[in-house]
Amino acid sequence: MNVKDIASLINAKVVSGQNGLDKEVTGAYTSDLLSNVMANIEENQIWITLQTHKNIIAIASLKDIAAIILVQDLLPSEECAEQSNIEGIPILSTSLNAYQISGKLFEILKNNA
Amino acid sequence: MTAMQLKFHIEGGNFTKAGFASSEVKKYLRKINISNETIKRIVIAMYEAEVNVVAHAYEGEILVNIDSKKVDISVIDKGPGIEDIELAMKEGFSTASQKVREMGFGAGMGLSNIKRNANEFIIKSQPGEGTSLNIIVYLNNVN
Structure with missing residues (x-):
């Protein structure tokens, strides 16, 4: 399943990084502490967070993350969205909170990873 | 493999550039076919060290020496x-x-992330002057 399939299944808005929507997704990880994400997220996973600054793209790129989902209708900062376009790492935005979207993605991906 | 040195200057307080040096090192390690598992460890350790300089110091230098x-x-x-x-x-x-x-x-996980991913790790500091880290990761599983 790729990022585009997931975006439509969870009814999330694709904010930036459209050129990375074909990336395959194997799982997801939810955390707002950047060191915790650096240490624990695996490549090709989706990162669920409320952080919206540019550094999330640096981490996503270093860890080969498939996409980032921002919770509760948050939007990336302008320079974050710009960097997401440059690196081809999609940022999605959902109205759900971290608990709700994590549960949904778990159901979608549990037999996939 | 010929030995290689990469050098970066890190600006304290400038978060917009945090991760740039780590990203350059990752690209280089990919190019010389270092295994994915080893690259992951190096990238985690180096990113944490880079962010520490940005978050705490006035400025810093990162020297990366790579041999076989x-x-x-x-x-x-x-x-x-x-x-x-x-x-x-x-x-x-x-x-x-x-x-x-x-x-x-600033969750207090950076230095332990570095230690966990390094084969050798030395940290020295002179209060009021600065801090130096030496992080070594072995390349015993070069592809």
Whole structure:
């Protein structure tokens, strides 16, 4: 399943990084502490967070993350969205909170990873 | 493999550039076919060290020496230094500012992330002058 399939299944808005929507997704990880994400997220996973600054793209790129989902209708900062376009790492935005979207993605991906 | 040195200057307080040096090193390691598992460890350790300079120091230098056996990363900063290294190494301990914490940095996990991913790790500090790290990761599983 790729990022585009997931975006439509969870009814999330694709904010930036459209050129990375074909990336395959194997799982997801939810955390707002950047060191915790650096240490624990695996490549090709989706990162669920409320952080919206540019550094999330640096981490996503270093860890080969498939996409980032921002919770509760948050939007990336302008320079974050710009960097997401440059690196081809999609940022999605959902109205759900971290608990709700994590549960949904778990159901979608549990037999996939 | 011929030995290679990469050198970076890190600006304290400039978060928009944090991760650039780590990203350059990752690209280079990919190019010379270092295994994915080893690259992951180096990238985690180096990113944490880079962010520490940005978050705490005035400026710093990162020197990355790569040969056929190891990646040797020296991170030398000019900054406030660390009074109690043992305490700083404790997971959860942090002196980061409120602003830095709100960004999701400064959770007190950086130094332990570095230690966990390095084969050798030395940290030295002179309070009021700066901190230097030496991080070595062995390349025993070159592809």
